[in-house]
Amino acid sequence: MRARLRRDFPPEFGSVIGNDLLGDITTYRHSDSRRRDFHLLERFPARLVSVGDAVASVNPIYGQGMSSAALHGAALASFLRSHPDLSSPAREFFDLQRVVVDAAWQTSTSADLALPHVDGPYPRGYRLTRWLSGQIMSASITDRAVSQRFDAVTTMLSHPSTLATPGVVLRAVRANLRARGQG
Template sequence: DADPFGDDLAIIPVATPAHPRGAFFYRLPGEDNRVELSLTGVLGDHPPTDPEGFLAYARSLPVPDIHRAIRDAEPIDDAVMFKYPASVRRHYERLSRFPGGFLVMGDAVCSFNPVYGQGMTVAALEALALREGLRRGALPNPRQFFTEVAAVVDAPWDFAAGADLGYRGVEGHRTPKIRLANAYVNRLHHAATHDAELTAAFIRAAGLIDAPEALMRPGTVLRVLRHSLRRPAGAPAAAPAPARSGELSR
């Protein structure tokens, strides 16, 4: 089939509560026509690793481009599955005491659902906070350091954990703020499939280049609402993915 990417570098159908299967499909650097594909699922709906099951899962995605691109492609390696049990955040900044000469960073502070692609970026920002502490000339005070780390983690944690709570089977308290944010982001996802500027805005916010509040700029909200008027409220962008019996938790 023809090149599915055109001038783009990737095709990323984002999983949503209406269609909880997603993918990350990238054109790799070089001129040998190699691509990389990761399939994602939630709540026990795991992409198979055998060739037939892998292709069938790709066929169930809300966009047909990925399946068309890989159905006749030659695999260069076997598919590998890895599972992620839960997003976890530990509030070390709330401790009244902490051992001297010892600090905690990265996934040991907050481990994110990897589909949001934020874990390594957050860890790098935490490393910058540590560097600034060391530049002050003394060993960082643990409570001060963890307070700075908490400020780094707050926004991406709200983004990722709130998105996870959009799925009915995920345990957790859904505040009105989370429900409102998820309703807006669902409309943003739909609009972004037709609007490159919204796609760029979402990728920049998800990648921590811009603050999440950037998605609420008046011009961005107006573009989302304009696209929403062309689609019945609550209507999914695609038919729900078929659940394999016994695997998708309810």
């Protein structure tokens, strides 16, 4: 772990690992990320919904599982407040929930795809997405505004699309050039 932190991550990680460890290194197990697309089912019982990890469980390293589950709860509250017909399947709820699941899935699986031991399959446009997220992640170390936006997405307070605006990308590229002494 010490070697990887020095070799594979930004220099700040190498500096941190040079200090004393407060405890043993603890590992975790997560065999795969998995989502179940209830919204695609043609037949589904009324008065039944599914939330949390039962719908989508993603790599816990990104800390999204509980935020995601809480947002499923918020989606259910919105659905129930809209006076739905409870004798029909809760399709409007699953549509609301899908926005949350897509956001968590996009953030965590694109980060997983960048891991050194993962070799695909890569989705279309992956190289561009990888370049964009690399710019944002590097800039989040030196630029406070980019860091705040990035944190808001990883903690699911904002949608990932808020990072893909020209203004944010330009700011990130400039911050990275400045950090390398080229801007």
